[in-house]
Amino acid sequence: MIVVKKDFVPEYTKSYHYGKKLTSGKAYYLKDDNGNTYYASKYYVDKYLNVDLSKIPDLTTSLISMTANENSINKTHTGNRNKFNHDKSNAITYIILRQEKLIEYNLSYEPLKKYYDKYIRDGNLDDKDINHIINIEKRAKQRNSKLSLYNLRTCYAYEFILKRTLNYLEQNQKTNGVKFITSLISYLRKNYTLSENQIKGLENWLDYLPKDLKESKLMNFQN
Template sequence: MRILKKDFVNENTESYCSKGHRLSSGTAYYMQDENGDIHYGGTHCAKTLGVNDIKSVPDLTKSLVALGKNGQSGGSGGGNTGETNSSQIPAAIGYLLLREELLSDFRYNGRSLSYHVLNRFYQDYIRTGTISEGDAGYIMNIEAKVFSPKLSLANLATCHAYAFILDRTYAYLEEQDKQGGMEFISSLKQYLSRHCTLQPAQVEGLKNWIQYLPEDLRKAKLKSFKA
């Protein structure tokens, strides 16, 4: 199977390689079979079944740092996508996915995050499943010159991570009919999607409600937004 990316999944998603094993971290490698169907698995699963290297695909989960036992950070909690790979392709694909797909409902200064130049590269990627090293360099040059840090790869990845945590928190609050918490989380989701950030008081307030998440998600640490 071809590995597409590492991204967030519902924490109850079952690993393709281990029936009954749930991907409780809320992250997984997305793998596409020859029929076009998408399957989910952890690192070992992806390395076993993938025809391409896991380092060749974007990791869109790096702004959510999972903590293992004794409070030690686990997984790849580093900086920009593709940092362990000299190629710029993983980072560039990640940037395309964030601006043209995953955060399609976000706005900054009242404008869509989609950019017509990036969208052309995105459409090529969707059609072919890859981009060239030259195109990757061009895309990352655009990323480096954005007029606001809010549109940087690092900040958009953090927006993506917060959006995931907010969605999962809302789902658990809804199960328990916590109306006050649901209203607060909804307000955060709306603010995040309009400003590509949250204010410190909002981040602090979120801590009152993430206690309703399952342990692995509750203990994970979110990276800070870029100023």
């Protein structure tokens, strides 16, 4: 069993081995020898798998969960950031965001696509690939801060919360809410940010989310 990445999942997703719901909306994606995918908590990964998580792509860092378990993980992760080299994790996260997860944002870039295709094919990248991706990200954010890894992670986190909110609004037949959230998704995909008023408007509809997602904190956009 290998750890592929940390990514968002619907909050009702049950964790591998323990069968508990991953109410934070985050999971470690595991893959077995047959290519089957499973979703695990950090507790399982730490207990049963010998893996350096600082090398694993993490697409979830712009959504901070307030649950006791996740909150302790966030503090540990923050405290350890200076102890490990996260270039590999960051580089792979960046190409996944630009070439896959944020495909509707029209962020695809041919040099990054080359590395993304290689990563999908081989499951790994070498050091010079990683360094080139890091340099591409640095140059991109110098031209436009909205293209930084930080901001694209934030876009992805907002997109996750917006889609989960939209799901519950549709279930509750809240037509006005559905229209508003749909408009936010469209705006976000074109502008890679939301305005302060749009974010305040979103807060009016978050009560329809389950408790753990509703209480999560989203990072600020980089404008």
